[in-house]
Structure formats: C-alpha cells, structure tokens
Amino acid sequence: MPDIGSTANPLRVAIIGAGPAGFYTISNFLKYKELTVEMDLYDRLPTPYGLVRAGVAPDHQKDKSVTRAYAKSAEQPNVRFYGNVEYGKHLQLADLQAHYHQVIFTNGAPTDRDLGIPGEDLQGSHSATDFVAWYNGHPDFADHQFDLSQESVAIVGVGNVAMDVARILCKSYAELAETDIADHALAALKNSQVKRVYLLGRRGPAQAAFTPPEIKEMGELAEAEVTVPVEEAQVDAISQQYLDANPDKNVEKNIGFITDYSRRVITGKDKLLTLRFLVSPIEIIGEAGHVAALKLAKNAITATADGAIRPSATGEEEILEAGLVFRSVGYQGIPVSNVPFDAKKGTIRNIEGRVVDESGEAVTGLYTAGWIKRGPSGVIGTNKHDGDAASRQIQEDCTDGGKAGRAGLEELLANKSVRWVDYSDWQKIDEAEKSAAAEGAPRRKLTRIPEMLAVLDG
C-alpha cells in the first residue's frame, strides 16, 4: 500500500461539527503542503459556521466576518461539507472509523448550566443560550416563546452571553432591524414591554467575566441607559490586593466603565439597564406558576487558602421583582455517542485533544477540539490553537490502511436516504438569505430546515 498521506493513499479525516474549531482544524491542515489529505466536514444543520451563525449576536456582524476565511477553506478541492447529517443519528462512530483514518469531534457545547435553585422550572425562567439561539434563528429554537410582555427582566451572570442578551433586550427596533436577527425575534422584540433589565454578578466588578468592548457598548445604546449602584461598583480590599499583584488591563478597563456608569445621572430613557454585583439568586419566586421575583443573597468577597476569590453570603437578603429570568452561567457540553465523556467537565475525555478512555489510554484515531474539548471559554479565535494542535497530532499519528473515505460514506448516506447539503448548496441558501434581506440588513435568515431545502429544490 502506498504511504498514507500520498496522492495514491490520502489521509482521510472526518470532522464532526462545522463551527470555528472545525474550520480552524481544516485551515491548519491546509498548511501541510507535503500531505495529501481529504477532509470531510459534517454538521447536523444544513448551514455551516456553528456559533458564528447561531451564537454571535446579530448586531456584531464584524465578529461574523471570520466566515470569509472559513469559506475559503470550504472551497478547497480536498474539503467537503456534508450538512444536514447528524452524528449519532445518520452516522455512527463505527461508520466513520470504517471509512476514515481519523475522526475529530468539534461539535461544541450545545446546552447550558443551570443554577440549581428552587423555581428554575417556573414559566418565564429560561436559559440565555435558548434565547440566543432563538433570536439568531437556530432551527431547533424557532418555535420557542419568551414572554416579553414583562416589564422587568433579570439575567443571572455577567459574562459576554449575558451582555448580548441584555443588549438585544435593550436595543431599539431601528437598531435591531439593521441586523440579521431572526424575523420572529424582531417581531416579538418590536412589541416588547421590557423596561428594566438587571444583570446579576455574584462577585465584584474586578471579577466580571465580560470584556471591555461589550461593557463599553452598554453605555452607548439609543433607547437605554445604564447604571450601577455606587456601593456595588467599589473594588473590595481583597480584589484590589490581588489586582495590585496581578495587573490586568481588561479588568482595569472594565472597572473604569463600571465606575463611570455608577456616576451617571439617569436621564429617563425608555429602558434602564442595572448592573448589580455581589448578589446570588437563591430562589426564583413564582406567582400562579410564572416567575414573579428573585430572592437574592448578598455576598462579600473572600479569598480561599489557595488564593481563589469567592463570593460568600453575608446573611442579608433582598427580593428583586422580575417577570422573566435568564440564567447565563455558561454553556455545557453533552455526551457524544460512543465517545468517552468526562461528565464533570462536560467535555469529551481527552489529553490535549487526543481522546482517551477512563484509564487515560488514547483511543486510536479519535481527536477533539474547541468547546467540547476544553469547555465553553474563550473567543472565536481561541479555537485556532486547538485546530493547530489537532491537525498536528493527527499528522503525527497517521496509521496506515486503505479507507474508502467520502465515496464510502456517500454510499452509506444514500442507502439510508439521508439528504445531505454540500457547500455549493449552502452557497445557494446563503444567496437566498442575502437577496431576501430588508434594506440595511445583511440577510434574512431562514429558520427552518424545510425552508432551506426548498431553496435547493427551486
């Protein structure tokens, strides 16, 4: 048999999940000019780009421009996209192992963490990630309902997802209409009665998880103003000591914006966004089965013996009225069929990207990258490193043997009557969305799979 990675015996790689981690794995592979590799990218949706399409906020179009680089990778002759094909349903691990030398899982973290407090299952209590997927037109969430007739909304957590949700709730119709927000969300937000939005951080301003551009934007909204209670904007002595020893420009900038907002005079814009610190929800209080308020425990900052900065309840409590609650305390990975999973971390069990079993032994030919490898942290570009590591490892671990690759897989999918969508099909869907855009908006998203397939059927 000719050497693996040669023209006569290409290295055949299946990539599961067409988000940033999948695309960075491909672009890194493309750098190895001496290697002939065929890369097939599978996604359960007919649309590529994962969270860049369904997670990045619709008013952050600049962040979505990375898709231009991803498109270049997808258009390479040795790369193929198989959309509308679901791992675990249409394809099993054994199918992939039979047809590919190596399989890499880049399927992300599709669900979210809960708070574990009473009242979380009341009507009006939602995960922020569901709301994000809904306003971004993810087909699984097109029929979700959010009661925007409520005047007060509380968002638990102060990461960038919480900021996105707060911003979308606070933006005016005119601001949202220039984005690619899903039609159903634009219509619902047009009639929104939301006037007060609370962002709830359990620790202090120095531990906020959002980044400076996101907190800066909050001070620049057309119809909403932002405030922070003066006493909660203060940096406590423990955090200050930590910051003096470990200076961090982003934290300093965050504190600068928070201090500025705490000093602003409220002028009476239509909506008010209040950023709170040192409060933890301990119960969601209901009335007739619907969220009515949150019981908050007030916290103080303490340091553990190993130096970690934690919130500790002071014993003081407060009731915050809110008719809608979004928990925004992080995404969560879920088990992937037949692949070792670390339930505690919510990731595929791996050592630096090589999938391992419970005893730590590498499982031949299986790799992982992105959030399902390392957990839901970092920005889009953080996945570049994972993509680089995965492609390098896969190359190092090349095992010989003939594999049928895409030809065999296409036959298998055809036998199962699976209708896959290739990259040129996606380009038609993309074009249809762009040409249907309202004036000033980048695209009008199709939010249901049958609508997408109908474009292909003319």
Ligand code: NAP
């Ligand atoms: P995140 O950055 O990890 O923030 C989670 C927030 O939830 C933190 O404030 C955390 O507080 C809080 N939290 C966790 N458990 C809690 C609990 N039990 N009670 C109260 N609060 C709790 O997660 P994320 O916002 O979902 O974002 C995920 C990743 O995507 C991040 O890396 C983020 O930067 C990235 N992202 C980036 C953008 C952008 O660049 N514009 C947009 C969206 C997302 P503690 O710190 O105290 O744990």
